[in-house]
Amino acid sequence: ETLDKGLEKSKTSFFDKLSKAVAGKNKVDDDVLDNLEEVLVSSDVGVNTTLKIIDRIEERVARDKYLGTDELNRILREEIAGLLSEIDAGNATEFEIPANKKPYVIMVVGVNGVGKTTTIGKLAYQFKKAGKNVVLGAADTFRAAAIDQLQIWADRTNVPIVKQSMGSDPASVAFDTLKSGVSNNADVIIIDTAGRLHNKINLMNELTKIKKVMQKVVPDAPHEVLLVLDGSTGQNAFEQAKHFTAATEVTSLAVTKLDGTAKGGVVIGISDQFQIPVKYIGVGEGIEDLQVFNKFEFVDSFFK
C-alpha cells in the first residue's frame, strides 16, 4: 500500500484521463483510440511505446470485432504488463544481490539533480538493513558538492566511504574503493560517477576507464550499471537514457520522484524503448522512499 501512496498522483491522473477518454462511449472506436493515444502520450509513456500499445489494441478490436470500453481497462493493463514482461528484471520484491557475486559492484550513472546521490544513500540503507556490508565510492570528483553529499549519506547510513579530493581521477577513486571493499569483506560496493553532461566520447571514455580500472580488482565488475532518471522530467529522461546507453552498457534503471509527478508513464516508455529493466523507483525524499520495482504491482496500481 506504500506503492499506491507513493504513486497516488500518477494513478489518479491516469485514471481520470482514461475515464474522460472513454466518456459517453460504449465501444472502442477510432475516437476512443485517439483519446487513448493522447492520454498515454501526456502521461509520458512516449510516442513509440504509445503507438505500440495502440496497435495492439487495434489488433484486438479487429479480431474481436467489438470491444466495449468497459473492457478497455483490463486490456490496456494486459498490454502494458505484457510490454514490461518482455524486459526481464526477474520479479524481486526485496533488495537483493546475487549470492555468488561478492563483492557485488554497482556503478551508478546519471546527470546531476536527478536524485543519484539520494538513490545511492537509500540503496546503502536498504542493503545495510538486509545485513550486507556496504562501501560507497565517491568517484564523482567533478564537483565538491557531490563528494560532500555522498559523505552525508554515508554518515546517515553509517556506511564507510572512500573518497579523494575534488578533481582527482575518478578511476583512481573507484580502484581504491574496490580495494578497500575487498579487504573489508564488503558485500556491496556502490560507485557514484560524475553527472555532468559531457559529450558522448568523453562520457564513454570516462566510464570505460572507470570500468577497466575496477576490473583490475574485481574482474567481472561492474555487475550492474544503474542509470538514475528523474521520472518527473518526461522527455529529458528519454534523452538522458539515449545519451547514457550510447556511452555505456546500462543494465538497470532507477526512476526517481514518481511521488511528485502525474506522469508515471515514463517508467513504461523508457523501459520499453531501451529494453532495460526498471529495478528501483523513488517515491519521496526520505531514506525509506525507495522501492524495488515490481511490474505487476506497478501496473495494478494504475488500474485498480
Ligand code: GDP
Ligand atoms: P543528484 O544531483 O542526482 O545526486 O541529486 P540528489 O540526490 O542530490 O537529489 C536532488 C533532489 O531531489 C534532492 O532534493 C532530493 O531530496 C530529491 N529527490 C531525490 N529522489 C527523490 C524522490 O524519489 N522523490 C522526491 N520527491 N524527491 C527526490
